[in-house]
Amino acid sequence: MAEPMKIRATMAGDTADVKVLMNHPMETGQRKDAKTGKLIPAHFIQTVTAQVNGKSVLEAQWSQAVSKNPFLGFKVKGAKAGDKVTVSWSDNMGEKNSADATVG
Amino acid sequence: MNFARRTFIKGAGAAGTVAVAAAAGLLKPSEVLAAEWNKAAFDAKGMPDALKAIGASAAADSKDILIKAPDIAENGAVVPVEVTSKIAGTTGIVMMVEKNANPMVADFELSNGADGYVSTRIKMGQTSNVRVVVKAGGKTYSAVKEVKVTIGGCGG
Numbered sequence: 001m002a003e004p005m006k007i008r009a010t011m012a013g014d015t016a017d018v019k020v021l022m023n024h025p026m027e028t029g030q031r032k033d034a035k036t037g038k039l040i041p042a043h044f045i046q047t048v049t050a051q052v053n054g055k056s057v058l059e060a061q062w063s064q065a066v067s068k069n070p071f072l073g074f075k076v077k078g079a080k081a082g083d084k085v086t087v088s089w090s091d092n093m094g095e096k097n098s099a100d101a102t103v104g
Numbered sequence: 105m106n107f108a109r110r111t112f113i114k115g116a117g118a119a120g121t122v123a124v125a126a127a128a129g130l131l132k133p134s135e136v137l138a139a140e141w142n143k144a145a146f147d148a149k150g151m152p153d154a155l156k157a158i159g160a161s162a163a164a165d166s167k168d169i170l171i172k173a174p175d176i177a178e179n180g181a182v183v184p185v186e187v188t189s190k191i192a193g194t195t196g197i198v199m200m201v202e203k204n205a206n207p208m209v210a211d212f213e214l215s216n217g218a219d220g221y222v223s224t225r226i227k228m229g230q231t232s233n234v235r236v237v238v239k240a241g242g243k244t245y246s247a248v249k250e251v252k253v254t255i256g257g258c259g260g
Contacts, residue, residue: 058222059213061211067226067227072223074214
């Protein structure tokens with residue numbers, strides 16, 4: 001199953017700075033396997049959502065052109081230390097993963 | 105501007121049930137597809153089609169969109185791009201690479217206090233303009249930055 005993801009949220013003034021690292025191959029479907037010469041099927045994250053204390057703050061849709069092991073950074077105004085940030089993704093093969101962090 | 109969504113429904117396989125539910129007034133089309141992946145936009149080849157698919161054909165150039173990306177990227181597979189929108193009421197940021205086979209890279213919808221800022225890493229097949237479209241108050245704005253790529257990152 002999907003590997004764990006890293007998430008960190010820190011306060012800078014009145015804004016929470018959230019950084020997320022996901023583990024994902026992000027295959028484009030255009031690459032060939034060096035041994036078999038066959039195309040490696042596309043496998044990439046399609047949707048990413050982020051919530052602060054259960055309220056949606058970011059909904060992203062991605063293509064194959066987001067780099068392997070994607071990085072995502074975003075900022076949320078009005079968040080406070082102790083708030084819970086949750087980030088989830090799902091890919092084109094139906095895999096999902098989610099992680100949360102406390103703003104510190 | 106919702107033709108793209110119609111096409112998506114047709115191609116989605118579940119057309120029958122969705123159409124019946126929509127016809128019966130149980131679900132508004134926007135609710136049905138709110139969180140669906142915008143296949144029409146991501147499959148679009150070439151900038152005009154991609155811009156049309158996200159309803160940004162008439163995006164006005166704006167100096168209030170800051171794109172932070174390297175002038176020269178040695179590795180096209182990992183190009184860090186940071187976007188800051190100073191436009192008040194920014195609700196969406198879209199990243200595109202003009203010369204990629206499918207220009208559409210990522211679409212971010214922001215709400216509930218999220219700043220007009222996103223940062224991520226993208227793949228670029230060759231030297232190209234990175235175009236950012238910002239949605240704010242029902243209007244669209246855009247800005248570009250050229251990134252020179254020494255080794256492409258799409259074919260690998």
